[in-house]
Amino acid sequence: MASRDLMRSTTRNFEKYYNPELHGEIRLDTNTNVLGSNPAAAAALKNLELDLNGYPNTYSDGLRDALAELYDLERDNFIVGSGSDELLDVSFKTFTEWGDSCVSPVPSYSLYNYFIELNGGKSINVDLDEDFQLDVDAMLAPKAKVMIMPSPNNPTGNTFRSKDIEEILERTEGIVIVDEAYGEYAKESMISRVNEFDNLIVLRTFSKAYAMAAMRVGYAVAGKSVADMMTCVKIPYSLNAISELTAIAAVKDQDFIKRSVSMVNEQRPYLDAGLRKLGFETYHSDSNFIMARSPVDHAVLVSKLKEKGVMIRDFGSKRRTENCVRTTIGTRELNDILLEEIAEVIDEC
Numbered sequence: 001m002a003s004r005d006l007m008r009s010t011t012r013n014f015e016k017y018y019n020p021e022l023h024g025e026i027r028l029d030t031n032t033n034v035l036g037s038n039p040a041a042a043a044a045l046k047n048l049e050l051d052l053n054g055y056p057n058t059y060s061d062g063l064r065d066a067l068a069e070l071y072d073l074e075r076d077n078f079i080v081g082s083g084s085d086e087l088l089d090v091s092f093k094t095f096t097e098w099g100d101s102c103v104s105p106v107p108s109y110s111l112y113n114y115f116i117e118l119n120g121g122k123s124i125n126v127d128l129d130e131d132f133q134l135d136v137d138a139m140l141a142p143k144a145k146v147m148i149m150p151s152p153n154n155p156t157g158n159t160f161r162s163k164d165i166e167e168i169l170e171r172t173e174g175i176v177i178v179d180e181a182y183g184e185y186a187k188e189s190m191i192s193r194v195n196e197f198d199n200l201i202v203l204r205t206f207s208k209a210y211a212m213a214a215m216r217v218g219y220a221v222a223g224k225s226v227a228d229m230m231t232c233v234k235i236p237y238s239l240n241a242i243s244e245l246t247a248i249a250a251v252k253d254q255d256f257i258k259r260s261v262s263m264v265n266e267q268r269p270y271l272d273a274g275l276r277k278l279g280f281e282t283y284h285s286d287s288n289f290i291m292a293r294s295p296v297d298h299a300v301l302v303s304k305l306k307e308k309g310v311m312i313r314d315f316g317s318k319r320r321t322e323n324c325v326r327t328t329i330g331t332r333e334l335n336d337i338l339l340e341e342i343a344e345v346i347d348e349c
């Protein structure tokens with residue numbers, strides 16, 4: 001058997017990512033849009049006539065133009081790629097030298113350490129405070145080359161205070177990435193500030209509110225000099241033509257995003273109250289999911305729910321989220337199914 005010593009030393013401890021076996025379960029474990037496929041993207045796909053023999057545009061200029069119009073910025077403020085995960089990779093590839101310290105908060109998105117170490121950086125994880133807000137001094141202390149934070153945060157659901165993010169941007173000499181994968185659900189965004197802070201990168205995705213995770217589209221927004229550096233590093237043509245075309249259609253249908261966000265705003269208090277009634281301790285959410293501390297063992301809850309056909313995500317063995325689970329906020333119907341199945345599991349326990 002080949003030894004892991006063959007691997008690049010910085011990747012030797014890597015494990016495979018979440019890859020559950022599926023048997024038609026209701027998916028409340030990945031925070032995609034519960035209203036189903038993005039309708040404008042699906043329509044674009046249906047009417048598709050494509051010359052398969054031609055390359056897509058090198059840097060997806062069509063999608064960058066559509067995004068520039070949406071945010072009243074310029075094409076060269078945007079880098080688009082295959083999921084925001086590609087833009088995470090490009091960010092660290094562009095700015096991290098071998099051994100550079102990169103800071104992310106705990107708890108937050110589990111793939112940050114992977115992307116940092118994949119690109120030779122050293123991950124430094126800094127605890128959020130009691131309210132899951134940023135500890136600004138502790139984040140700044142390692143004098144990191146790159147700092148990254150998701151707002152709204154995954155898995156806790158809350159946004160970070162804008163004044164804390166601004167202070168970090170002002171006090172660091174490094175790059176600050178604000179990952180707004182769930183930004184459509186939040187009241188504030190840093191996108192309009194990219195020309196003000198020349199060390200700011202904001203990431204967004206089409207996988208969540210836009211309801212097209214299958215197409216793998218994400219984008220970064222930054223001041224033009226940082227965006228140019230990232231564009232030079234990114235693999236040319238990495239976004240395929242079909243994904244670009246469907247994303248352009250989706251950007252032009254903002255009514256769907258508004259409808260999706262208002263459904264979540266309506267259902268959030270309903271699901272939160274339902275979970276509390278069942279004995280969960282819930283945490284404040286500015287997103288389309290809720291993190292909650294389970295009244296029964298987290299692993300038993302998640303596996304029994306899966307047997308009953310509902311999937312949620314288990315964070316219960318991790319520090320700071322002990323016995324916690326995270327569920328996507330469903331439609332009223334889905335939330336009722338979830339609450340009913342949870343009640344049954346608790347009874348069985």
Ligand SMILES: Cc1ncc(COP(=O)(O)O)c(C=O)c1O
Nearest residue numbers: 083084085109150181205207218
């Ligand atoms: C905080 C955060 N950032 C980035 C991503 C990656 O999204 P994408 O599907 O665009 O690669 C996710 C997906 O779960 C996420 O939760």
